[in-house]
Amino acid sequence: xxxxxxxxxxxxxxxxxxxxxxxxxxxxxxxxxxxxxxxxxxxxxxxxxxxxxxxxxxxxxxxxxxxxxxxxxxxxxxxxxxxxxxxxxxxxxxxxxxxxxxxxxxxxxxxxxxxxxxxxxxxxxxxxxxxxxxxxxxxxxxxxxxxxxxxxxxxxxxxxxxxxxxxxxxxxxxxxxxxxxxxxxxxxxxxxxxxxxxxxxxxxxxxxxxxxxxxxxxxxxxxxxxxxxxxxxxxxxxxxxxxxxxxxxxxxxxxxx
Amino acid sequence: xxxxxxxxxxxxxxxxxxxxxxxxxxxxxxxxxxxxxxxxxxxxxxxxxxxxxxxxxxxxxxxxxxxxxxxxxxxxxxxxxxxxxxxxxxxxxxxxxxxxxxxxxxxxxxxxxxxxxxxxxxxxxxxxxxxxxxxxxxxxxxxxxxxxxxxxxxxxxxxxxxxxxxxxxxxxxxxxxxxxxxxxxxxxxxxxxxxxxxxxxxxxxxxxxxxxxxxxxxxxxxxxxxxxxxxxxxxxxxxxxxxxxxxxxx
Numbered sequence: 116x117x118x119x120x121x122x123x124x125x126x127x128x129x130x131x132x133x134x135x136x137x138x139x140x141x142x143x144x145x146x147x148x149x150x151x152x153x154x155x156x157x158x159x160x161x162x163x164x165x166x167x168x169x170x171x172x173x174x175x176x177x178x179x180x181x182x183x184x185x186x187x188x189x190x191x192x193x194x195x196x197x198x199x200x201x202x203x204x205x206x207x208x209x210x211x212x213x214x215x216x217x218x219x220x221x222x223x224x225x226x227x228x229x230x231x232x233x234x235x236x237x238x239x240x241x242x243x244x245x246x247x248x249x250x251x252x253x254x255x256x257x258x259x260x261x262x263x264x265x266x267x268x269x270x271x272x273x274x275x276x277x278x279x280x281x282x283x284x285x286x287x288x289x290x291x292x293x294x295x296x297x298x299x300x301x302x303x304x305x306x307x308x309x310x311x312x313x314x315x316x317x318x319x320x321x322x323x324x325x326x327x328x329x330x331x332x333x334x335x336x337x338x339x340x341x342x343x344x345x346x347x348x349x350x351x352x353x354x355x356x357x358x359x360x361x362x363x364x365x366x367x368x369x370x371x372x
Numbered sequence: 373x374x375x376x377x378x379x380x381x382x383x384x385x386x387x388x389x390x391x392x393x394x395x396x397x398x399x400x401x402x403x404x405x406x407x408x409x410x411x412x413x414x415x416x417x418x419x420x421x422x423x424x425x426x427x428x429x430x431x432x433x434x435x436x437x438x439x440x441x442x443x444x445x446x447x448x449x450x451x452x453x454x455x456x457x458x459x460x461x462x463x464x465x466x467x468x469x470x471x472x473x474x475x476x477x478x479x480x481x482x483x484x485x486x487x488x489x490x491x492x493x494x495x496x497x498x499x500x501x502x503x504x505x506x507x508x509x510x511x512x513x514x515x516x517x518x519x520x521x522x523x524x525x526x527x528x529x530x531x532x533x534x535x536x537x538x539x540x541x542x543x544x545x546x547x548x549x550x551x552x553x554x555x556x557x558x559x560x561x562x563x564x565x566x567x568x569x570x571x572x573x574x575x576x577x578x579x580x581x582x583x584x585x586x587x588x589x590x591x592x593x594x595x596x597x598x599x600x601x602x603x604x605x606x607x608x609x610x611x612x613x614x615x616x617x618x619x620x621x622x
Contacts, residue, residue, distance in 0.1 A: 238449075246446035246505075249406060249439075250460045250512075251432040257463070 140333055144263050147256040151264060158257075162265025166227040166328075167273055173226055174219060178210075178277040181218060182284025185209055189285070190293050199289075200299035206285035207304045211316040215278035217364050220323035223270060224356035228331040231262050232352040235335025236345035259336060263328045270324025271317055278316065315371050322367065326359045374400055375572040378414075387542050387549040389559045389580075392569035393594060393603050398552040399443075401569065402520055405550070406438060407431055418516070436464065439509030439547075443521040445501035447493040447508070453480070454489040457508045464512065479507040483537060499530025503537070510541060517541065519551040523558050535562050556595055560584075568594060570603075 151159055189202035235258065238244050244254040282304075289295040331352050338348035374397040382388045390398050403409040404416055407423045415422050418434065426434060447456050457476045461467055467475070480486045483503040493501060502522060509517060519538065523531050539562050542549045553559055559566060560580035568576040568583060568591055576583055576591045584595050593601030609615070 241444060241449070242442045242446035243448055245408060246440070246442055246448075248408065249435060250463065250508075251435040252460070252463045253432070 137333060140336075141329055143255055144260055144329070144332070147253075147260045148264060150256065151260045155261070158261040159264045159268070162261045163269050164265075166223070166231070166262070166265045167269030170223060170226045170269070170273060171276065173222055174273050174277050175280045177218060177222055178215075178280035179284040181214055181277075182206060182210065182281030182286075183288045185214075185281065186285040186288030186293070190289055190295065199293075199295055201303055202289045202295055203282075203285065203300035203304040204307045206282060206289075207308045208312065210278040210281040210285075211308065212312055212319075213364070213368075215274045215281065216316055216319035216323055217360060219270065219274040219277045219320065220327050220360040221357055223266070223273060223323075224327050224331070224353050224360070227266060227269070228327050228352045228356055229349045231266070231328070231331035232335035232338070233345055233349045235259065235262070235332060236338035236340070236348045239336065239338060240340035240342075240345060255336075259332045263332050266328025266331065267321070267324040270327065271320040274316065274320035274323075315367075318371075319364065319367050322363055323360050326363060327356045330356045330359065373572060375411075375414075377573055378569070380567050380574050380577065382548065382550060383565065384548050385542075385546055386564040387538065387551065387562055389551045389553060389563035389566040390569060391552075391554055391556070391559060391566055391594070392575075394554065396569050397572065398554075398569060399520055402440075402518055402550070402552050406435070406440065406518065436512060437515045438518060439512065439514035439516070440518045441502065441505050441509050441520065441522055443524060445493070445498075445505035447496075447501055447505055449493050452489070453485065453491050453493065453496070453504050456493065456504060457511050459508065460512045475511065476507075479511050480504070482510075482541075483507045484533070497530075499526050499533065502526070502530075502534060506534070506537060506541075510545070510547075513545065514547060516548045516550065519549065519553075521553055522551060523553055523555045531558060538562055554594075556580075556597070570594075 185206040186202060189205040190199050193199045193201055193205060235244075238254075238258065244258065247254045247257060286297075286300065290297045290300055334348040334352045334355070335345075338344045378401075390401060392398050400409065404411055405418070405423070407416075407426070410424050416424055419437075421434065423431070423434060447453075448459065451459070454476055457479055458472050461472050461475060465472075477486055477489065480489055483506055485500060485503055485507065488496065488500060488504070493504070496504065522534055522538065526534065535558055538549060538551070541547065551559065551563065563580055566577065566580055566583055567574050570590055576586050576588055578586075583591055586592065586595070590602045592598070593603060599605055
């Protein structure tokens with residue numbers, strides 16, 4: 116019994132310690148961010164390409180099918196109330212406020228987050244980060260900060276592209292396939308969706324971008340420098356990001372209601 | 373406790389070898405010298421400055437005087453050979469691209485790899501990667517060059533090339549070299565002074581010849597590669613027969 120209590124106590128202490136270190140790590144990244152943004156923006160742009168541009172295919176394909184499903188479901192359910200013309204509004208709210216930011220963040224964690232964590236973990240395992248330190252180059256500033264900022268900048272754009280392609284998917288299904296009136300589809304959307312809804316989506320995607328990128332670089336930087344350690348860091352990146360994104364989504368939605 | 377009562381002086385302008393059986397903490401000692409690790413007790417003076425008490429900015433200033441060759445080269449895998457060698461220059465100087473190109477090609481020429489400038493690290497053999505890492509380590513003209521196991525896993529030709537380069541760099545540039553290795557034959561050809569580390573202390577020191585003729589059993593076992601001696605071949609274990617017959621768990 117005493118052993119169980121001690122284990123719980125040790126786990127709690129370890130959690131508090133890790134959480135504190137995580138916050139300090141975040142502050143370190145923020146402290147170095149202005150220097151990277153204004154002094155070495157080329158490094159950030161490269162990481163926006165790696166995290167953002169290279170994720171475009173999966174984001175666009177997923178967006179198209181998610182939009183298509185929204186078209187099918189929206190039409191099927193709204194037609195019971197003779198409101199199938201509102202399928203555009205239904206899809207737009209769903210994509211801009213919820214599905215766009217959330218699914219983009221989950222896909223980002225699977226594509227770019229794992230790439231970031233494994234790349235940084237492997238750099239650590241092969242002494243590349245130690246070599247930088249020996250060359251008097253701070254690896255947090257040179258390696259981690261550009262990758263963190265690249266993810267933060269890329270996420271809102273990816274979420275916006277996801278939502279746009281999603282709406283195109285809904286249009287294809289609802290208008291082209293199920294013969295919903297094209298005028299009603301777009302006009303109702305234009306009248307109903309306002310800037311507050313779009314801002315909510317942008318805000319969420321920014322928060323998710325910070326969370327996903329931060330978790331990825333943290334896990335990579337703190338990976339045990341072995342093949343198994345890097346693999347575990349990659350898995351943890353996806354799992355922790357997915358949970359964090361869904362928790363933050365709930366909190367932000369509740370706050371913005 | 374890895375080291376206790378360890379005391380050694382590395383002389384300026386010489387090639388000093390730190391040798392010892394596997395697991396004696398040679399690489400740990402290097403990491404202490406370069407403050408990748410901080411000692412719990414004791415002092416490490418580099419040019420009279422205690423490196424373990426320096427601030428981060430002071431440490432980075434000090435490290436600009438170091439060059440280090442890692443065991444596996446530790447080249448940055450996402451940039452070319454040329455960019456790897458140019459990396460410290462781009463980070464620490466405002467030299468023009470033309471001048472950087474000139475310096476990098478000079479250093480790559482010195483290690484015989486000017487022709488590999490456009491290759492990626494993944495395309496290099498182990499020996500080539502270490503030569504590129506050597507070019508990178510000396511591109512800022514360091515005062516102290518540190519080599520961590522530079523001869524491990526190299527074929528005889530690559531090993532000979534690296535040995536000659538170490539000697540030539542040291543003599544031509546007037547730098548201080550520290551080599552961690554347990555390759556007795558290679559160290560004998562290149563080192564001015566050697567320290568044999570065992571049980572957390574300096575077991576013997578002197579020129580390779582002096583070490584070879586040392587009376588200590590440990591030094592003799594290490595220098596002559598003998599299986600029997602103070603360093604046991606077998607890790608501590610229960611009796612062989614008892615373990616095979618399963619009596620050790622009874």
